[in-house]
Amino acid sequence: MSVIVTRGLTKQYGAKTALRDLNLEIDEGIIFGFLGANGAGKTTLIRLLLGLIRPTAGKAWVMGKEVRQTDPGLRRRIGYLPGELRLYEDMRGSEALRFLGRFYDVADTSIRDHLLDVLELPPSALRAPVKKYSRGMKQKLGIIQALQHDPDLLIMDEPTEGLDPLIQRNFYEVLRDWRERGKTVFMSSHNLTEVEKVCERVGIIRQGRLVADERVEDLQGKLLHHVEVVFEQPIAEGTLEIPGVDVVFRNGRRADLKVRGDLNPLLAVLAHLNVADLSVQRASLEDIFLEFYREETA
């Protein structure tokens, strides 16, 4: 079952198109990473999914229901962590969690207690006013408020901003547990290593358009490879001029190559050369991301 579906979703702000013709389907029980540069349209999509803004064109469905601003029932099953998290500064941490949790009629505090433990937010911190919290503590509180009512869909905008590496690791465990329980996570992130670690599927958005939507492994395998070749003897100039192959580094018998797309044209050329050693590595998500943004920055 698809938890999030969008069809032709478009959002314009005056002359500026923040999101254009977005078609997306996210299945239940996965962690979906949504990547894009600042202003690419990540937060716009999140706001559309939550009904905070209206689409200029197209539609979105969340858990089978069309998103409407006036449908609070749908939001009962969603946990949301905003990107630029602002909490009620005059409240104590415990008050903020209670206040935000009461809207869901969930009396059981076991999830909250577990998260407080895992994210290492001690009771003494909860007694302090939020205005005295560090960035990391606020983020922990934000994560807990999003999860405490046991939502079926988690929508998180840059969830690990401000968290130290140890807590980040604990948080990834929380997300994996969540997925194992059949829940769905939609997270936008700048942290490509993080997305690589925890997400099964990834969407890349550029200038409001979805330019990739695949399983992380497929994206890594299909799009970009790093190839290191050591030849028996130096090769002639121009031998490696193959469409889709960039020579990153060449020194005597050794060449480092970046291959976009299909590997076969390169392998066909190498088959006629004396290769002493060959190493092929799938690119990191960061490489892929930069590849998608290459045209823009060129």
Added chain:
Amino acid sequence: MFRANLVATVLRRRRNLIFIYFLALTLFMYLIAATFPTVNQAGAEFMEALPPSIKNLVGDANLPFASLPGYLGLGLSHPLILVLFSAFIISSATQAVAGEIDRRTADLILSRPISRAYVLASHLLVTLAGLFLLALATWLGVVLGVFLGHIEPDLGRTALASLGLFALFFAVTGYSYAISALTSDAARSNGLAAGLTALFFFMHFIGNLWDRAEFLLPFTIFNYYTPGATLEGFVSPAENMVLLFTVGLILVAASFTFLDRRDIN
């Protein structure tokens, strides 16, 4: 079912302000009541000698300011009262929508399983409860003056005059909420609502001061607030109050529509 969670939180934030304003208004009206017997004839004559246009500003040019009802009416139209009520209403309305968006807490609250109408209604409930208490304070100040033996006014008419104050600021509540529901910036919302209130006051002022600007008077809400005449029994305030409540209700309803249809950016 209307949940009290948000109402309780908004009330907790506003309670200190309401409490301080309540005390200040009670004290102010008590002082008005307590000073009436000691206001010397010269003071009364001075007030009586003011040009009708100026006297109109504080109620009615035909009012005898040396009389107790006239003097209490003067108190209920005093700039201090108008400023305190305006400050409370405008800041409360701004907090409801523009303030939440400006502080970026609107995302958090509007992603809960509640409607936008619920959010607005919760704030409105606290604003109107606060407004009621502030209006009550102006009456209690006079009651305190009666209790301590300073004056003996018609407490029924005094309550009606305080109700008129409630009606005036219910209209202010209407446009302040409508402005807040349309804006995303707290300073802008405060500025526009305060500016509109000042404009209405200026229209009332200039309309009373200058014959050629008299046509402005029907268009300012202050024209329908006549505490002195109400206290004297010169007018029945019902018509004016109905008009102010109607204006307020229409604008409050509009603010619900504005909020429901807008993007939260």
